[in-house]
Amino acid sequence: MQAPTATMSDLLAQAAIGVLKLFMCVYDIVTFIPYYALCRPDKKFKESKRTKAKSVTGDPGGPYRATDNPGDLTTSLFEDCETLDDLFLRAVQSYGPRDCLGTRELLNEEDEMQPNGKSFKKVIMGNYNWITFEEVYTKATNFGSGLLGIGQKPRKNCLIFAETKAEWMIAAQACIKYNFPGPDAILHGVNQSEVTHVITSTSLLPKFKEIIKDMPLVTHLIYIGDGKTPSFSDFPQHIKLLSMTEVEQIGAMPDNIKTPVTKPKKEDIAVIMYTSGSTGVPKGVLISHSNLMCGMSGQCQKIVGLGTDDVYVGYLPLAHVLELSAANGTKIGYSSPLTLTDQVIMDRLYKGVWDKVNDSGPLGKALFKFAYDYKMKKIEAGYSTPILNKIIYKKIRAILGGEIRMMLSGGAPLSDTTLRFMNICFCCPVLQGYGLTETCGAGTITEVSDLSLGRVGAPLFCNEFRLRDWPEDKPYPRGEILVGGGNVTMGYYKMEEKTKEDFIDIDGMRYFCTGDIGMFEEDGCLRIIDRKKDLVKxxxxxxxxxxxxxxxxxxxxxxxxxxxxxxxxxxxxxxxxxxxxxxxxxxxxxxxxxxxxxxxxxxxxxxxxxxxxxxxxxxxxxxxxxxxxxxxxxxxxxxxxxxxxxxxxxxxxxxxxxxxxxxxxxxxxxx
Missing domain, CATH: 3.30.300.30 (ANL, C-terminal domain)
Structure with a gap:
């Protein structure tokens, strides 16, 4: 069988790459000494391989703590803040007139027919509109006061069920300030937590139409407006429907705004966060103020340079710990997995970029592959590539706005291919973290200087780790991952047996038994092997x-x-x-x-x-x-x-x- 003949465009691409390889070879030789002095790869490798955590007792099972933790496990980012209310008030006092929460303007919304005959809602978004820390505080105060005015009681649960948006955070801050614990769920959560007041969005009201008859205790539905007037038909007469704006107006009335506030204590429940229920019935995780303060302190201490110059893209549903980074003056711009990019997650973003490369013709494909391979070798050798970043990767960075300085991945460990791809194409470090709802999302995080792949880093300053026995132990001890510290939550709502099963005390420390299998490598970084329930024989x-x-x-x-x-x-x-x-x-x-x-x-x-x-x-x-x-x-x-x-x-x-x-x-x- 005769081999296919190369086209003229293929031959031109090969010739162009040959010339480029020769040029880069000469360039590397000429610039080697000054570039080595500038990048100091030897220092990068030393920093990457340094011991980041170790077993406190020397036992392979732990407990493992970060080696650069100056003393005891941290419990709060600021000594004068014990609750989330204290934290946000401090942020308002420090950054009052600065932008805090941003929402993109909706320009147009249209139905796009899919090949399978179904209709997909396509949205065209504009620029961000920002409100300041002071404005968020005023809105949260008025909304909380308004909730009191329509019958919500302190220390009584108030449910928030809405998409990721600025109003969710405002409603959450109002519940925090006025000490209304906030479960996040729908039918199961509403009935289990016995709420009377539910905060939702206009687009989600139809869900309640279908199930409101099965929520006998609910008396008020407060909806977050999105410019549309919802239909109130089919709702029982005893259900009072109010917009978030109306509740704020009620709260701003002189008599209501003067209502004494029942301030939360650090041991009070801040949130009942219902887990996704990936393995069964959703569980309501009881999260106290001190749990969240502890988890947030651990995260913020390890994110290098976090502050007023940063904008955090809030698009994952209810990322409650990372969004508390606003305490450092960080702005939060709300998006969604579908408006942030057509590719929902990093793995799909990886494939999306390669699709565009493959469609760019032989020369474009060959140039990208050469630049990609060249930069990969440089990164793995401890160097950077500023010229390539400006010439080749500028357009790719523009997919995410062109200003990304750091990415954090907190779900399942990224594949090595995807992580290195994000490093190369978006010209920024990609930090992998490990945490669970039961640990306030906090646990471990990789460092910017870590050049390795496939790991999730060392323990944060707020917690420690142990490994519980598992049959395999090569090349490093392996076991079920147990997380201990002040960020380990109080248990599951109305599920005492499950709480006893998953939460244990060891030497006076509270631990959560994750069900994940991991191992600590020589430098103290954690590698996730798998999940016990994901192993099939x-x-x-x-x-x-x-x-x-x-x-x-x-x-x-x-x-x-x-x-x-x-x-x-x-x-x-x-x-x-x-x-x-x-x-x-x-x-x-x-x-x-x-x-x-x-x-x-x-x-x-x-x-x-x-x-x-x-x-x-x-x-x-x-x-x-x-x-x-x-x-x-x-x-x-x-x-x-x-x-x-x-x-x-x-x-x-x-x-x-x-x-x-x-x-x-x-x-x-x-x-």
Missing amino acids: LQTGEYVALGQVESILTMSPLVDQICVYGDSRHSYTVAMIVVNHKHLKSLAEELTMTEDNVVELCKNSQIVKEVLKRVAKHGVDAKLDKFCIPQKIHLCADMWMPDSGLVTDSFKLKRKSLDEHFKTVIANMYK
Whole structure:
């Protein structure tokens, strides 16, 4: 069979790259000495490899603490602040006229028809409109006073159920100031926490229409306006509907604003944060003021240079600890996973950039690959590439505004490929953190100077870690990760048995048992091995780490989302895959198919067979064991969104829900 002939554009690309390689070789030789003196890679490697944490007792199981922690575990960023109310008041006094919360202007909203026949809401956004710390304080004060005026009682739960937006933070600050603990959930949370007042948004009011009859104690629905007038029909007459603005106006009345405030104490509950329920019924995590103050102090102390010059992009749902960074004068600009970028998470951003590169023609593709490989070698050698950053990566940085100085990833550990890609293309450090709702989101974080991959850093100054026995212990001790410190929360609301199971005391320290398996490496940094509940033993005896397999296979161009399933009665895994529409259509063209409807393509046996073949090859290329790679797949056309109940608000898989939803599909794949 004759090999395909290179096109003229391919030959030109090869020639251009050859000339560029020769030029860069000469450039490296000429600039080696001054550049070495400027970058000092030897110092970078020394800083990267220094011991960042160690076992206090010398026991491999811990407890591990940060080595640069000056003394006891920290409990607050400021000595004079014990509660979140103290913290925000201090911020207002320090940064009053500065911008605090920003919301992008909605220019247009239109329905865009998808290939599967469904309609997708497309929004066109404008610039940010900002309100100051003083304005936020006034709004929160008036809103809290207004809640008192319409019957909300101090130390009685008040529910907030709304999208990530500035008004959520204002409502939260009002509840904090007036000591209304705030559960975040819907039907389960409303009834379990016995709330009478619910704060939601106009767009979410229809959800309450469907279930308000099952919430016998609710008397008030306060909605956050978005320029639209909601329909009040179908709501029972005993339910009082008020806008957030109306409640603020009630609170601003002279008689109400003078109402004495029941200030919170540090041991009071600030939030009942309902977990995503990825493995079962949502659990209400009881978080006190002191828990949050402790967790926030640990985070802020390790984020280098955090202050008034920074803007934090608030787009993940209810990122309650990181958004408290406003205490340092940091602005928060609210966005969403869909308006921040078309790619919801970093892995998809990675694939989105490569799609554009692959569409740029042979020369553009070759130039980018050369620049990418060149910069990767320089980063791994301890150097920076300021010229390439300005010439090649400026346009890519512009995808996220061009001003990003640091990224933080707090979900599942990023793949090495994705993390290095973000380093290279966005010209900034990407810090990986590890924490849970039960630890106020705090736990560990990598340092800017750390050149390694695949780890989540050393413990924060606010907590310590232990490893509980696990069968494997090579090359470093491994075990279930236990997090101890003042950021470990008080337990689960009305779930005493589950609290006793997951929270324990060791030597006078309160610990949360995470269920994650990890190991501390030589320099004291934590590596997450897997989650106990994600480990599946196949019929042949091999263990499959489902999360790890999914993380690797998600990087296949054909895959947008994937859930791998394993059964101990069988010798192989199967998978449900949400396909990438663009690449699926390209595959159909390759196979000379005329069908372009994604739903129909997902049912086509030839397409399914070819997708399986290519996903499997991707797994082999990534050095996955053969028994880990799914042998049968089911293709889905629609994204799994939080509203479906199949993923959490941060797009983590809800395995139990997915297993139940695809119960028949899974059974058929195992026939």
